[in-house]
């Protein structure tokens with residue numbers, strides 16, 4: 001439970017905003033790319049620097065930082081710390097997991113969707129020489145990927161369904177409970193890439209019933225690049241033996257035993273080498289803020305702000321391509337533009353920080369944003385409407 005929930009009070013979003021200095025200078029709608037930096041995260045990185053300057057190698061403290069990240073990440077995902085590997089990136093977690101899967105038998109199919117971030121398709125395609133068959137679930141003409149499309153491709157040969165929670169291109173949220181039910185009914189497991197959701201939405205791995213989840217700390221988890229996580233359902237760990245390994249993945253790290261590979265009985269077996277120490281400092285401080293505010297309260301605030309943005313875009317006659325239904329949306333509102341790169345640059349000139357993918361401008365929203373941020377974005381979009389509106393009706397997903 002978050003501190004705000006324990007005190008039975010709504011978080012003071014205005015005061016929280018004050019902890020992120022960039023928000024006083026810019027309209028920052030870019031957390032889906034890289035979060036705003038909190039003063040406490042900077043202080044945590046400085047604390048690491050102090051250790052380096054004054055202590056040298058402070059291994060005793062460093063190990064506790066890595067464990068603090070594991071414990072906090074478990075709380076965020078509502079899992080147990082034994083089910084969390086602290087990795088160098090989402091890709092590192094995916095590779096470690098892939099190395100533990102066997103694709104030589106009849107269950108060799110991996111189902112991904114057309115909404116995947118490249119790494120969650122490329123890494124599965126990289127398993128093709130090991131026997132994997134990768135199939136892509138396509139979009140419907142309206143741009144969304146309905147459950148029926150998953151039902152057509154998930155079958156008795158499917159080992160894994162590896163899907164994104166929220167699409168990084170258009171902000172659409174997949175029906176994860178529906179996909180999990182389909183996959184489990186056919187004996188397949190589900191990996192959730194929740195990088196574009198975790199920290200902005202409540203991602204409860206037990207309630208969602210996913211088998212694996214990956215993500216990282218530089219977006220809505222308020223940390224930094226160079227650190228990520230892999231969740232593995234506890235009951236699955238003993239039978240999964242990663243061949244992608246290292247000394248920090250061993251049961252007894254300090255044993256320095258070179259005679260055998262003895263993986264940790266916990267999800268730590270999916271780790272590899274020396275932890276990313278400075279990133280652990282930053283990630284632990286970022287996760288502390290998320291846990292203090294609480295993911296349920298954050299999700300509600302993000303929903304309120306994305307709704308305001310979606311409705312405002314409708315009003316100016318430039319509707320978003322992100323689904324309007326709350327359940328099909330996360331923290332991103334995407335808008336198709338005639339020249340998204342140019343529009344991004346124009347917005348930047350006005351200190352409105354967004355990002356773009358394909359033909360879409362992406363406004364990515366966190367709890368530290370406010371109504372004024374959304375209104376500033378809408379006003380700028382209205383000013384640029386004639387120059388950048390794509391003209392023809394875009395299919396909404």
Ligand SMILES: Cc1ncc(COP(=O)(O)O)c(C=O)c1O
Pocket residue numbers: 088089090091092117119120164168193194195196215216228
């Ligand atoms: C949905 C999603 N998955 C995976 C990644 C890549 O993560 P990493 O660079 O940590 O491997 C990103 C990065 O933007 C992402 O948005």
